[in-house]
Amino acid sequence: MEKAVVTVMGNDQVGIVAGITKELAANNCNIIDISQTLRHGIFAMILVIEIPDTLDLLLLRDRLVTAGAELGVKVLLQHADLFQYMHRI
């Protein structure tokens, strides 16, 4: 099972968390960590998720980007190895 980091950025509004987590649930992705912060005055939510082996990471990425566009927020999905490599020895 691969891990990925989902970052959601945009103006704070009702329904962002619900909209993104609903899409993750629909794709059978387990959320193992979630945090929310304001970054330069902009809402930022970070989720660490587990992607089922049967689901293609790039397909999920496209679905989340689409869901984010409907909510008016920017969504990034990146394989978790990137952060492990860059920030841990």
Place this chain on the structure above:
Amino acid sequence: MNYSSQEILETIDMVEKLHFDIRTVTLGISLLSCSDPSPAITARKIYDRVTGAGQRLVATVRKMENTYGIPIVNTRVAVTPIALLDHGYTPADYLQLAAALERAAQSLGIDFLGGFSALVPKGFTQGDLNLMAALPEVLATTEKICGSLNVASTKAGINMDAVNQAAHLIGRAAELTADRNGIACAKLVVFANAPEDNPFMAGAFHGVGEAETVINIGISGPGVVRATIERCPDHDLGALAEEIKKTVFKITRAGELIGRRVSKELDIPFGIVDLSLAPTPAAGDSVANILEAMGLECCGAHGTTAALALLNDAVKKGGAMASSSVGGLSGSFIPVSEDAGMIAAVERGALSLSKLEAMTAVCSVGLDMIAIPGDTPPAIIAALIADEMAIGVVNNKTTAVRLIPAPGKKVGDKVAFGGLLGEAPVMAVNRFAPDRFVKRGGRIPAPLRALTN
């Protein structure tokens, strides 16, 4: 989680705001098995070999870019120096081989293909001479093919006959592309101590000591380093070097990860990460701006060489810890046309050709992407090359020259090349004649590597 929100956002900021990217994934391909007495057969074998080995390259690179969310700007191929395939080919035969390489590059959808090259630090074979005779036309008539000449090495000295020839080839390449500001010259590098695993263009080729195929990575990230320095306005220079090391560690790790994943996906051995800081013409993606962030009013001021030495060393130290295999050029690049800060420094009168030459003594790679007046005599171009080669040969390092004698242009004019190649203000050269010196020809002997003062 294994990493904090702050660390995740730091990575995202690097990409979104500070222009961090992987500059290139370069696939090295040996063409030694393609050589045949018939140039037509060699051309066909070259095409088949390059398109076969590189078939999944672009798609795999796009997949990795999307998986990790780090832009990969260029996908390139480097091949065996073509002069090594010689079978008594004529210059026309070499044009045929170049056409096959161009077709292969177009078919793969890569950005550049390097290796139309000859290694002549000590002398020429007839194949070298015939390839060199074809080189200006090859560069002028193809879009993606890059060429290089290794004319000097610490072990062999400087082949001044090759230096003189290179100067003529540069002039001819400029003439053939006069309608495009001499852009063919931007695809030609003249080297001392050329590395065999360099992923950066225009000087990439697949050395004879390499495997059949190999994946090499070139990272970038001047904007990220500049932002680090700007966060440390009161650090002394030792502490500043530490901060640069930490930042370069992180960006090199990203390059290492991408390289390993591309290598695994394609089942091609992973070669090296090249630690060079490669600027682009985009605002903020400048090596000159890094030096200015350290506290110089303008790049080119006295102190620039010292600042660059600090930067270059910190980049190597941070990067060497981050990667299992470092190679290529590995240092800061200081091209003029590709760096908005360098262009501005030239236009302010702060940065001269002489200062750039001094800077190349402490970093990679050399006098790079510098436009000079179109009427510069070949002897002066040869002398410029010879000076740069001497710095590389004596200091046991790679140096290179990529000059564009811009046709019809004079000092103060500007020439635009577009894309990553940017635009260059035409710089003044010293007009005193070096003719009698360079026309002596022969070889400047290899230097003594003891008695080191």
